[in-house]
Amino acid sequence: MSNREIRVLNVAEKPSVARALAGVFSGMQGSRQHGGPRREAAQIFEHHNVRFPEIFRQGNGQRSNAPIKAHTMITTSVRGHLSNRDFPDGFGWSACDPGELFHAPLEISYKGDMNALQRMLGNLARNCQAVILWLDCDREGEAIADEVRTVCLEKNQRLSPHMFRPKFSTVLPGEIQRALQSLGRVNENFVDAVNARSELDLRVGAAFSRFQTLRLQKKFSGFSEQVVSYGPCQFPTLGFIVERWARMETFVSEKFWSIELRITVPVPGADNDQNVNPQPGRTRSIEFTWKRGRLYDRLMTLVLYESCMDARDQATVIDLRGTQKKKWRPVPLSTVELQKRASRFLRIGSETLMAAAESLYNNGYISYPRTETEVFRQEFQHRPLIQDLAGNGGEFRQYASKLLSNNGQHFQNPRAGRNDDKAHPPITPCKAVDPATIPDTTQRSIYKLIVQHYLACCSKDAVGKETQLIVRIGTEDFTAKGLMIVERNWLEVYHPHERWSTQQGELPELEIGSRIVPSTLTMKEGETTPPQPLTEAELIALMDRHGIGTDATIAAHITTIQERQYATKDAGQRFLPSPLGIALVEGYNSMGYQLNKPDLRREVEAECNQVAAGTKQKAEIMNRILEKMRQIFMAARAEATKLDAAVGRRFSRVGVG
DNA sequence: GCAAGGTC
Secondary structure (H helix, E strand, O other): OOOOOEEEEEEEOOHHHHHHHHHHHHHOOOOEEOOOOEEOOOEEEEEEEEEEEOHHHOOOOOOOOOOEEEEEEEEEEOOOOOOEEEOOOOOOOOOOOHHHHHOOOOEEEOOOHHHHHHHHHHHHHHOOOEEEEEOOOOHHHHHHHHHHHHHHHHHOHHHHHHEEEOOOOOOOHHHHHHHHOOOEOOOHHHHHHHHHHHHHHHHHHHHHHHHHHHHHHHHEOOOOOOOOOOOOOHHHHHHHHHHHHHHHHOOOOOEEEEEEEEEEEEOOOEEOOOEEOOOOOOEEEEEEEEOOOOEOOHHHHHHHHHHHHHOHHHOEEEEEEEEEEEEOOOOOEOHHHHHHHHHHHHOOOHHHHHHHHHHHHHOOOEOOOOOOOOOOOOOOOHHHHHHHHHHHOHHHHHHHHHHHHHHHOOOOOOOOOOOOOOOOOOEOEOOOOOHHHOOOHHHHHHHHHHHHHHHHHOOOOEEEEEEEEEEEEOOEEEEEEEEEEEEOOHHHHOOOOOOOOOOOOOOOOOOOOOEOOEEEEEEEEEEOOOOOOEEHHHHHHHHHHHOOOOOOOHHHHHHHHHHOOOEEEOOOOEEEEOHHHHHHHHHHHHHOOOOOOOHHHHHHHHHHHHHHHOOOOHHHHHHHHHHHHHHHHHHHHHOHHHHHHHHHOOOOEOOOO
16 A cells, blocks of 8 residues: 555535635645546545645644655535434324424434435545545534544445544635644534534424424314424524514503703804815704703603703803714624624625525635634735725725725724634625626625625724713703714725714814803603514524524524514514414413523533533433423423413414304 | 524
């Protein structure tokens, strides 16, 4: 064997990474590509004479001192998870009691396309002596690595000691070569953690889904075609919507009173932040906020108001302050943030967004759209990308050029956000095109948003001058704030989505101690307004904050609860629960189980984290959580009439009409 | 006919 090259199978998580890896292997000194890529269930690349420390002497994750050796690299990819867990025959809907699903056996299957991939990998594995598992370096990637390993070992057991796991977070030559010199092993704890979550979700989800569905079918009409699913993510997602709705329902409007003060001042030479344009003789009105805000006591407000009226001739400026304010540029774009912004700015729902982003990604317009990362790695080359935008970016050419002009004095390295999945970079444009040439309007507006966001990240903070004026009338203080934008910077490119409100412009330079004459001093009555239904952006933020779903699945959960007819979205991207959604949440709540709360999910995640960290065993947490959920399940079934009651308030029972 | 997690 020592004279022949070692054949190594390289498997990535997705085709784009396999392609990029092959590109790196191509570029390594002395390497020769064997023909073009061939196409089986996935693209397969082959390179000979790829030199790095001998693979058989690696595997401890330390930098290797093994001698350099030539390897033949066979490079391909899966497409996400390969296999799926399910209950075997004999545990179908009508074949068993749903309660059995907490302990029923499970089997692994390779469905559809995955079957072809499984066979392809097995065949490749037969002719290789080592496997490098280039799956994303996140927890789910570790589990997929385990699936790939299993499939390869089925066809070639001798590979067992030669399964390697590199550490990498971008497919850049330096990083890949470094990874090839310090190959590690699959982290079994991560695999256990993912499998624990997966198994729990399946058992609990299937048991409750079957219970609910069968119960409603039996007791109510109109459910024969419908699956009434339960899931540890979809239910809390629904819960957030129901919770907001309940606050709207129980809302009682209250009256409040406040004192409004306005003064009239001459318009200064410069009008707001726009242009210098003297307008002699014109005046404008400045609005003050009462320091007490609003009071819910009319008489009390009246007393204070009358004291103001008595002292209105002595209204005095007691403070005038100017402070420099900045409006921070955004942090690099993650999926969740893109979803929120697309909903807020473009009225594009998360599911539509992800489909369009996927297309943009596949056509090379943007980087990988499923990422938690909000920080650029140091190696990221901003200049070439901005140059590309300056040359070819259509309406963004001018701004991109500005960032590069004057020795780059307008450019600033992006801030770092809080999150980093260590597997993918933030979302950026990959190539610059004139957005007008993208035919699909949804894709076009998303591409524009991504370009705007990217350029904003590379810009300086906006700078403004805030002035605060405090006027005292008798015992009462009133505050006015004004803002003048001094430098727009990133706001220039993020127009019209991001702005900095300068309603009052800059305030006049009134002297402290001077008297002013109120133009308006009135007592106003107002009424508190009910909360609005939850917007999609708010829902995404809640899910993200409570750990419901992931960047890649949040949109799917939101779609699921609509498909299951638990909630609907209106034209304003706001969600209302359906009668069924409300009834389900109410039903479980009336039993004392807050299944709509994110707490259960949080607990499962926390336990899985412990497994991943190696501080708990998979079996230990599985037993505990399954037993707990089984208890809730048994109790819910025993009290199913409470669920019936909640549903019965909104649907008609079988035989009743 | 059930989940959630990858990816297309």
